[in-house]
Amino acid sequence: MGTESMGLRESKKQETRQLISDHATRLFMEQGFEQTTITEIATAARVAKKTVTNYFPRKEDLALDHHEAFTATLARAVADRAEGESPLAALRREFIAAVETCDPVAGFAGPEFARMIAESPTLSARLRELHDLREEALAQALAAVAPAQDPAVAPRAAAALLGAAHRLLFQRIQELTLAGEPNARIAAVVAPEATYVFDLLGAGLSAGES
The missing domain is CATH 1.10.10.60 (Homeodomain-like)
Incomplete structure (x- = not known):
């Protein structure tokens, strides 16, 4: 009872x-x-x-009430990835899946919500802070699986690159939303753009490993 x-x-x-x-x-x-x-x-x-x-x-958390899920998204993708899957591959897979389902955490929150954030300096600042917190959580997750021979800065460097890419793609979704594009059209535009961005990351991160 x-x-x-x-x-x-x-x-x-x-x-x-x-x-x-x-x-x-x-x-x-x-x-x-x-x-x-x-x-x-x-x-x-x-x-x-x-x-x-x-x-x-x-007060900001009344509007951005899924902030805990947002900040944990990238770190969780790394921690829960399949055996043998690289962090980059896991993050790419998770983002493409989020685009396919028009996940609000990826930025698909609708024009009214996107406009509310864009027109509020307080919410815009809080969103930037959440992106920073998400990057920090990702750095911690990457540090937990980093090879011993990697330099100490490696997890933070990778998180900075990956975090910036996700921030860019989030902003791209918001930009298209504010332009009045429907979710289906946004997904169709962002999916190949995300592939391009992740390909660039793959080349850069691979070069850093050589």
Whole structure:
């Protein structure tokens, strides 16, 4: 019974968190991120203002509520890759799969959401910070599997290159989204561009190993 009660409480917490996030995102897109207050979000979600800040200590995280999944994506791809698969191959495979499914974590969040971020200096700065955190997590994952003979800087150097590539492709998806292109068209454009980018990375990283 205790375990069941804990499960119900956890489920209720997740429902409340999602409810708050949904109302916040709606208000941000309608009014703008900077113009929307925590009090307005609490009123719309019918919860106390303190409840909102308990679930989301930072206002930016109300809009970018999948930030933990975003920052962990690249490191997880490296850690979970198949035996014998290189980190680059795993990251290429994961990104192409994300494009095929129009994954929001890859940047397919829709024009209203993309515009909300582009028009908010605060959210734009937070997104840049999340890209940096994602690169740091990737560097740690690469360090965990780096050959002993590699120089100490190697994992960070590879993460910088790979992180920059993913940042570029994310921005490309956002750019096409803001231009009014539908997801299917964006995917059709970005897939071959991603192949080109990963081919460049492959040549560069291979040269670094020789």
